[in-house]
Amino acid sequence: MLPAPASPRRDRAQSVQSSELSRNPSRVFAAAERSPVDVTRRDGEDLVLMSKREADARDALLGIAVELIAVATDDRGTLAERMADRFPWMLALGAADRETCARELLDSARASSATRQPHLAVATLTAWRETASALAAGLEGGIVDWFDEPTAVGRP
Structure with missing residues (x-):
């Protein structure tokens, strides 16, 4: 039997036995569309369906994390200069927006990781x-x- 739908915080994946996937694939697939599902198996390593x-x-988050690690390990220049080198x-x-951007990117990456x-x-x-592109x-x-006030316009 599948557990109740996951909460918006994905602290733990739902878990089903592989036999449940065989018996009720549509229910397991529907659950996996909401959040990852751990599929436990007796005869092999557990899998994750997402x-x-x-x-x-x-x-994408892992890609951002790789770049942020590179920024963190570089000691040349300010944070914004190191970030602009990677991005x-x-x-x-x-200059002021680069500083703000650098801090927001770090903060959001930390929040993403902490909240999954x-x-x-x-x-x-x-x-x-997109702001930089504009x-x-x-x-x-x-x-x-x-x-x-709303303005009426004629039909094209």
Whole structure:
């Protein structure tokens, strides 16, 4: 029997015996779409069944962690300079934004690891990289005129 759906915090994977996977594959697969499922086996090493999205997110977090370890082991320059060496797109940011970006990337990677939520670090990295790309393309923040009231437009 499958345990109750996992909580949003994925502290522990659900666990099923391999025979349950054989008897009720659709239920086990549905559970694996929500969070990883440990498949225990008598005749071999236990396996983990997870969605490709989950595996890709973990791979992305591992990739970020590799770069952050390289930054941490380098002693040349400031944190922001070392981060910009590993993430060259950061050079499109101003000096103050590079410092903020570096700190946010480290903090989100730590939070992702601590909570087992890889998307936190990936989302932070993506947001900063897209900001840098927009700045490099000349899309700098300017004065924005907001409409206070809805404005009717004609049909195209």
